[in-house]
Amino acid sequence: MGKKISRRRFLQISGLAAGATMLPMPLKWLGSREALAFYQTGAIPLFKTSLRIAEVPICAADGSPAPVTGVKHYTISIQEFQDQIIPTGFGYNKTTLWGYNPAKTVQEALNYPKPPPTHLGGFILANRDEPIQITFRNKLNKTYNGNTLTKHIIPVDQSVFFPDAALSINKTATHLHGGYIPWISDGGPFDSWGPDGSHGLSFLNNVVLNPGANPGDAEYYYNNKQSARLMWYHDHAHDITRINAYAGIASAYILRDKFEADLIENFGLPPYIETSVVNNKEIQEIPLVFQDKIFVGTNINLLDPSWRTVVSASAQGPGSLWYPHLYETNRWRKTYSTKPLPNPSCIAEMFGDTMLVNGTVYPQLKVEPRRYRLRVLNACNARFLNLQLYLDDGSADGITLDPLTGNPTNQKFINAATGNASVLQIGTEGGFMPRPVEVPTDVPFSLNAIIDPLNPVGQGSLIVGCAERYDLIVDFSHATTAGKKVILYNDAPAPFPGGDPRNDYFPKLANGNPVNIKTTPGKGPNTRVLMRFDVSKPLSSFDPLLNINKNSIFETMPAVGGHTWNDPLIVPLNGAGVPDLAQIPAGLKVRRLTLNESFDDWGRLVQMVGDDVVQPGGGYGRPYDTAATEVINLNGQPVREIWQIANLTADTHPMHFHLVNLQILKRRPVDVLNPFVPRADDTVLDAFNFTGPERAPDLNEVGWKETFRMQPGEVITLITEFTLPKITAADGTTPIDLTSAGGGLGTPPPSPRTGDHEYVWHCHILEHEEHDMMRPIVVKA
Incomplete structure (x- = not known):
């Protein structure tokens, strides 16, 4: 793995791309930084917890229709609780968390005991075209033991608060990530509410959907007018999304x-x-939700003396979550400022040292020698994943690294569904792909040995950015696998793609991280070993023949009961399975947008979204709370647009869009110091100062998506269609008359903050999103 590319040096090197000659530079030219660790988790052993699947609470409906709409109704509390997510017997207590707790569960309906509140609990299973409504109850005025809550369980930096800051630190807003839903239920940053009934600037949920709601309740409507896919719902409250999500306010939403x-x-x-x-029967559909965290130990007072002053008393003991609250200038760049850095302070990115899957640390799952469907979600705050599969070699970690390359020496895993070392990918966060693809599982991440701004990201296996989801088929029945153990492994650098060795944890790995030398094999900190599959259960039944492979074409398959594979693509695919650029519709509006980095008033790094207009003081970045520039006027008709977004920073940003799915058309390197060329009007495509040839999207990102990895020094070209969803009755078609609430037939009233249907797009590195890499999308009907 290469060393971290500093943002400043990336810009210096990238500037050479505009010249006639590109000079190759070895990695060592970039230099290195002193390794200085912040607080680390203690020694937690691997594979002592079981992967949670059926143990996670699954929401069940209340049994009575929702107010106003009459659709199926659920009630879910947002509260503080404790959960044993670290194995017992190793010096850690239960972990204090914030999260979702459904009033009724599917487990109860099946005559099982109701599960206790559980990390990532509250899975929702919904059906296409069947709308639902949910009352979310904010109970964050109390700690898990009934005391009055006075502080967050994660440090809160109030220096970044915007006009919504009047709301307390226990405000929340629920965003259905990936949902095509009316703006009042989108759960945007200003849609927050508190347990005392205080509301954000855009909160109209109860006025429209439940006028008689209790002060701490908020009503949300989801129409489910999308094809099958894995979504998730999580907190999105302004200024504290990053810590609310880290605290546990997130769960899965599966649409059938x-x-x-x-x-x-x-x-x-x-x-x-x-x-x-x-x-x-054996559970063969397995959600895999990945997170990285740090846990408080018994030495917290010695190593972080101010910790107990910045978090709730309910979250100070061993096993509590730890989150960085000092802006370390050795770790993140800082420019000159007369303002002293606050404590707590926001940070540039959060990288944990301990991996969780489905809410427990380093789990194992006993499986049969048969076929499984893995539903992958990267729910880390900032860490990317490069997922690989290897046979356990019997060592304490299950993985042995070559001392020269740092790569696994293990035998590769052979997937019986493909006959080789790959997974069969059938979908993304946008639902099923037009064509399944095979993605390798035995390729370690490799940053280019020669720094090349024209292609700053190297090779890997299944690379998963923050908030991305993948739908995979894996079969453990190959002769080389039966009876063995399989390690799910990750070596993606953090930050991605340049990396900093202080964020890369593996016992005895001599990579510049001093923690590794002191770590005992078989224990954490470890960010490379995620979990283990033990192929040890006897086969309980035979799988039917698999008629899905890399030659399947979902987009040509007939509809079933009116449901097709997905929405038709705007730009059809060519024979190579990538968009046919000759068929891009002519005359569409082409937006030129930018991803930028600067410094805030305290001298801290700040990321921002912008367009092609230089702002006062220089640069293209615009703060989130300034007037919307991405405004779409429908005039009663669907509107298609092309968005070309230039990443002028050194990080890959996973940019997430609310309301719409988009189709990636191509990528192309750009001069980051001089990105634009003049154009006659806003329908001109490719009006950029490109520095190299365009390339097609990767085969496993073809089709519809809503989260995109935007690589350093590249312009990504996306196309989409804007429409507005309706609020309907239980039949999914009859619009609800909302004129009494200030709306129309099936249409909610406009946002009091922006004057129309208010959505956002932003980086899903959560520390970037809130500081300040997010902009409004305003849609006029």
Whole structure:
């Protein structure tokens, strides 16, 4: 793995791209920084917890219709609780968390005991075209033991608060990530509410959906008018999204449809979780939600003397979550400022040292030698993943690294579904892909040995940015795998792609991280070993024939009960399976946008979104709370647009769009110091100072997505269609008359903050999102 590319040096090197000659520079030219660690988790052993699947609470409906709309209704509390996510017996207590707790669960409906509040609990299973409504109850005025809550369980930096700061530190806003939903239920940053009934500037949820709501309640409506996919819902409150999500306010939302059901019935796709649970069968659909965290130990007073002054008393003991609260100038750049840095302070990125999957640390899962469907979600605050699979070599970590290359020496895992070392990917966060692809599982991440701004990201296996999701088929029945153990491994650098060795944890790895030398094999800190599959259970039944492979074409398959694979692509694919650029519609508006980095009033790094207009003081970045520039006027008709976004920073940013899915068309390197060339009007495509040839999207990102990895020094070209969803009755088609609430037929009233239907787009590195890499999307009907 290469050393961290400093942002300043990236800009210096990239500037050479505008010249006639590109000078190759070895990695060592970039130099290095002193390794200085902040607080670290103690020695937690690997594979002592079991992966949670059926143990996670699954939401069940209340049994009575929702107010106003009459659709199926759920009630979910947001509260503080404790959960044993670290194995017992190693010096850690239960972890204090904030999270979702459904009033009723599917487990109860099946005559099982109601699960206690659980980290990542509150999974929702919904059906296409069947709307639901949820009352979220903010109970964050009390700690888990009933005391009055006076502080957050994670340090809160109030220096970054915007006009919404009048709300307390226990405000929340629920965003259905990936949902095509009315703006009042999108859960945007200013849609927050507190347990005392205080509201954010854009909060109209209860006026429209539940006028008689209790002060601490908020009503949300989800129409589910999308194809089958894995979404998730999480907190999005302004200024504290990063810490609320880190504290645990997140869970999964799985949408089903008839096309997907037909793949199970007739093509060999593994059955749904709920089907397996109801029939007491082996669970073959496995959500895998990844997070990285740091945990408080008994030495916290010695190593972080101010910790107990910045968090709630309920979250100070061993096992509590730890989050950086000092802006370390050795770790992040700082420019001159007369303002003293606050404590707590926001930080540039949060990289933990301990990996969680489905809410427990370094778990193992016993599986049968058969086919499984893995639903992958990267829910880390800032860490990317490069997912690989290797056979456990019997060492304490299950992985042995070559001392020269730092790469695994293990035997590769052979997937019986593909016959080679790959996974069969059938979908992304945008639902099913037009064509499944095979993605390797035995390629370590490799930053280019020669620094090349024209292609700053090297090779890897399944690279998963923050908030990205992938739908995978893996079969453990190959002769080389049965009876073995399989390690799920990650070596993505952090930050991505340049990396800093202080964020890379593996026992005895001599990479410049001093913590590694002191770490005992088989224990953490460890960010490379994620979990282990033990292929040790006897086969309980035979899988049907798998009729899905890399030659399948979902987009040409017939509809099932009116449900197709997904929405038709705007730009069709060519014979190579990538967008046919000759068929890009002509005359569309082309927005030129930028990703930027600067410094705030305290001298701290700040990331911002901008357009092609230089701002006062220089640079293109615009603060989030300034007037919207991405305004779309529908005039009663769908509107298609092309967005070309230039990343002028050294980091890869996973940019997430609310409301819409988009189709990636191409990527192309750009001069980051002089990115634009003049154009006649805003329908001109490619009006950039490009420095090299364009390239097609990777095969595993073809089709619809809503989160995109935007690489350093590149322009990404996206196309989408804007429409506005309706609020309907339970039949999914009859619009609800909302004129009494200031709206229209199926249409909510406009946002009092922006004057129309208010959404956002932003980086899903959460520390970037809130400081300040987010901009409004305003849609006029």
